[in-house]
Amino acid sequence: xxxEEKITEQLSRDMNNLREMDRRNxxxxxxxxxxxxxxxxxxxxxxxxxxQEDEKRDVNAYLKIGEAGRVTLYTxxxxxxxxxxxxxxxxxxxxxxxxxxxxxxxxxxxDICPYDEGTYGSLSTRAFGQVLRATAAEARAILLKMAAGxxxxxxxxxxVSNGLVSTIxxxxxxxxxxxxxxxxxxxxxxxxxxxLKKAAEMKxxxxxxxxxxxxxxxxxxxxxxxxxxxxxxMYAKIVRPPSLGAKLISVDTSAAEAIEGVEIVREEDFxxxxxxxxxxxxxxxxxxxxxxxxxIMEVDNDTLHEYLxxxxxxxxxxxxxxxxxxxxxxxxxxxxxxxxDPYIAHAPIENHTATAVFEGDKLNIxxxxxxxxxxxEDVAEALGIPQEKVRLNEIFTxxxxxxxxxxxxxxxxARIAKLSEKPIQLVYSREEEFLxxxxxxxxxxxxxSGITADGEMVLWDYNxxxxxxxxxxxxxxxxxxxxxxxxxxxxxxxxxxxxGAWRAPSNNTNTWARESQIEIMASAAGKDPLQFRxxxxxxxxxxxxxxxxGAEKFGWTPAVGPSxxxxxxxxxxxxxxxxVVFVEAEVNKSTGHVQxxxxxxxxxxxxxxxxQGVIIQAEGCVIMGLGYTLSEEIEFEGRKMLTRxxxxxxxxxxxxxxxxxxVNIDKQDEPPQGGGEPAIICMGGAVANAIFDATGARxxxxxxxxxxxxxxxxxx
Amino acid sequence: xxxxxQFEINGSPTQLSLDPNTILMWxxxxxxxxxxxxxxxxxxxxxxxxVILDNEPxxxxxxxxxxxxxxxxxxxxxxxxxxxxxxxxxxxxxxxALQCGYCTPGMIMNAYGLLLKNPEPSRQEVIDGxxxxxxxxxxxxxxxxxxxxxxxxxxxxxxx
Numbered sequence: 001x002x003x004e005e006k007i008t009e010q011l012s013r014d015m016n017n018l019r020e021m022d023r024r025n026x027x028x029x030x031x032x033x034x035x036x037x038x039x040x041x042x043x044x045x046x047x048x049x050x051x052q053e054d055e056k057r058d059v060n061a062y063l064k065i066g067e068a069g070r071v072t073l074y075t076x077x078x079x080x081x082x083x084x085x086x087x088x089x090x091x092x093x094x095x096x097x098x099x100x101x102x103x104x105x106x107x108x109x110x111d112i113c114p115y116d117e118g119t120y121g122s123l124s125t126r127a128f129g130q131v132l133r134a135t136a137a138e139a140r141a142i143l144l145k146m147a148a149g150x151x152x153x154x155x156x157x158x159x160v161s162n163g164l165v166s167t168i169x170x171x172x173x174x175x176x177x178x179x180x181x182x183x184x185x186x187x188x189x190x191x192x193x194x195x196l197k198k199a200a201e202m203k204x205x206x207x208x209x210x211x212x213x214x215x216x217x218x219x220x221x222x223x224x225x226x227x228x229x230x231x232x233x234m235y236a237k238i239v240r241p242p243s244l245g246a247k248l249i250s251v252d253t254s255a256a257e258a259i260e261g262v263e264i265v266r267e268e269d270f271x272x273x274x275x276x277x278x279x280x281x282x283x284x285x286x287x288x289x290x291x292x293x294x295x296i297m298e299v300d301n302d303t304l305h306e307y308l309x310x311x312x313x314x315x316x317x318x319x320x321x322x323x324x325x326x327x328x329x330x331x332x333x334x335x336x337x338x339x340x341d342p343y344i345a346h347a348p349i350e351n352h353t354a355t356a357v358f359e360g361d362k363l364n365i366x367x368x369x370x371x372x373x374x375x376x377e378d379v380a381e382a383l384g385i386p387q388e389k390v391r392l393n394e395i396f397t398x399x400x401x402x403x404x405x406x407x408x409x410x411x412x413x414a415r416i417a418k419l420s421e422k423p424i425q426l427v428y429s430r431e432e433e434f435l436x437x438x439x440x441x442x443x444x445x446x447x448x449s450g451i452t453a454d455g456e457m458v459l460w461d462y463n464x465x466x467x468x469x470x471x472x473x474x475x476x477x478x479x480x481x482x483x484x485x486x487x488x489x490x491x492x493x494x495x496x497x498x499x500g501a502w503r504a505p506s507n508n509t510n511t512w513a514r515e516s517q518i519e520i521m522a523s524a525a526g527k528d529p530l531q532f533r534x535x536x537x538x539x540x541x542x543x544x545x546x547x548x549x550g551a552e553k554f555g556w557t558p559a560v561g562p563s564x565x566x567x568x569x570x571x572x573x574x575x576x577x578x579x580v581v582f583v584e585a586e587v588n589k590s591t592g593h594v595q596x597x598x599x600x601x602x603x604x605x606x607x608x609x610x611x612q613g614v615i616i617q618a619e620g621c622v623i624m625g626l627g628y629t630l631s632e633e634i635e636f637e638g639r640k641m642l643t644r645x646x647x648x649x650x651x652x653x654x655x656x657x658x659x660x661x662x663v664n665i666d667k668q669d670e671p672p673q674g675g676g677e678p679a680i681i682c683m684g685g686a687v688a689n690a691i692f693d694a695t696g697a698r699x700x701x702x703x704x705x706x707x708x709x710x711x712x713x714x715x716x
Numbered sequence: 717x718x719x720x721x722q723f724e725i726n727g728s729p730t731q732l733s734l735d736p737n738t739i740l741m742w743x744x745x746x747x748x749x750x751x752x753x754x755x756x757x758x759x760x761x762x763x764x765x766x767v768i769l770d771n772e773p774x775x776x777x778x779x780x781x782x783x784x785x786x787x788x789x790x791x792x793x794x795x796x797x798x799x800x801x802x803x804x805x806x807x808x809x810x811x812x813a814l815q816c817g818y819c820t821p822g823m824i825m826n827a828y829g830l831l832l833k834n835p836e837p838s839r840q841e842v843i844d845g846x847x848x849x850x851x852x853x854x855x856x857x858x859x860x861x862x863x864x865x866x867x868x869x870x871x872x873x874x875x876x
Contacts, residue, residue: 081816217817220752220792227751398818623854646761
């Protein structure tokens, strides 16, 4: 579907939602006051939020100015560590001119919050946030109109501070938002494009604010879906195959059933053990004897990239210019490289978890997820019940990173609750979490590129197999170029495991491969890698500025690699944000161990709502990025996953922590762009380039484990 | 199989009549509703289930309830006293040393155990003491700062 069609579809869905909404019931549920709902009629409002083509829009917001002066924001977004619980109220309070302390936020409750596509794609601030600001600005305009009537004056003779409206000429003539909305039940929708505040008018946005959910989290009071306890609740364990796609031949549950209190529910091959104690359920499942016929798939870690190259036959060109098949001038040099990326896991510390109970014919669910609305739809469909009979409740999510867009646990818990007619909690074991994760797809990138004798890039032929298109297009001045995506309709097709979106999907692979190849050429041309990039970015002032700001903070001085210093950089574009990471790494040449000593993130993400929140996200990107760069890799044989817990899947640890500095380019009057994902895309390339700078060894395969680093050093 | 096991939890004497082999983490979460102690990996690799057992940080997913017999347990719920947060909790808040918050209770309890033994640890000593607690959001740098800040503030008076 074309982007326009997608947006149209999305918009029409929003409008339908509003039309279908029974206003009286809605107001009853949400309480009295002034409720402003955003209905999209004015697309230019969103201009500049520049989502990728493959991302969907979500454009819903409503807020209520209640009788007691409390303002409540209802949003389908969820809090999973990225901070909207703090930053969205900041945007709202600033546009509405109320104190931040008077704002409450309700997130992800599908019965009372507006429809939302999901919390992903760094869209909470750049798309939803702008809509929210517009909604708040409209609410302010409506309240001013009401105040004008109350104070017998014109709206433009009024001023607002902390929810108190007064006349400019006589500030003693005043009325509060609370007084204006008292006893009212008004539902308004935004019809025109309201004026958003300029940076100079912002009082809350642009100033750092600590996480408002911190106290709940440091005291253990924050509730995650496994913390919900219901009377009579049973803990479920599902009989699982040893590998994906395996077919159940036989099952013997008699030994498990002999354990006191064990119950079994079954629907064909969906066999579930229940017990009032999680501990006993965990034990009982080990007593089930099963025989499975495993699916044969001839691929493992050693043959993976050959397999991808062979099967990536469906070609889609996603950009080209000049003559990409041109013969390079005889005086030029050609570089042909293959970059190999493995499967990696999301591995949030909270596994997929869900708790569910039927109350009458209505199913209440608490699920660790990024997508309450599509999860609701999936559950309703699986159970064959109407969508309004399923409610996903507000709950904290313990990390997601794209892995909780898909929620098989919610569907399973619903099925079990229906079969057993009991309240059920389903907590995936870490082993289940790995096996059923929608892994970051493994990928192969083949690049052929060329420079002239003067070190000018003249050719770029880029082919990504199975990894996806986000971030695949380059942004350098290269006259002859082509970018192709092989197996684009893949999704999980062709992979031995489920695959999906992993923080900045595709862009980690693409930025690592591209930025490695760029430096291969810079070194061959005898150019400083920063200068080499700048030389090919004459048309791209935005990236130039981000590079220069980062270089200044880092203290970059020009040198041709390998300089022995262990300096590396990589730049890219993700979720509308231009970003560069500079790192300094130490490479132990006898062990192959790589330690990143410091990192500088420089980024242009437009309006920064909560500077502290943005910095924390960038820090998280650096740390999490070290994982896919240095250690994370799923080991497997066919569809059998060998890496099922943290003894074999190494996450970044405390000792890896570099000094991290973050530079945000001042663009407070521009629309906001993504903040949760962009910086992570640069980590693979920056560290690979730093290893090259330190040792002269070029690595073509992630993760850059000590063994691979040693092997590359030996090959130099 | 059922045995009555007595121990002290967050300063209060308590008893549970359960299979003594019940994993301590599940007993805390599901029998005592102390859900601040989190399940992460079930094999002691991630540390999100860390609690204090007689002044030692332990992985509660790895030990049976019977190990707590006659001992003093402290969980995240027991750190704040009379509505006042423990200095480690305050330092985590002040430094914004958390994101999703799921690993946070385990981090704080492990830090508590660390500071009991070493009230003013160096940066390297904090790293060594915390190394096996995992945070997927990547908040390590801020946690290190928080633990050092709390250590300085408490001047050895860590215990609740």
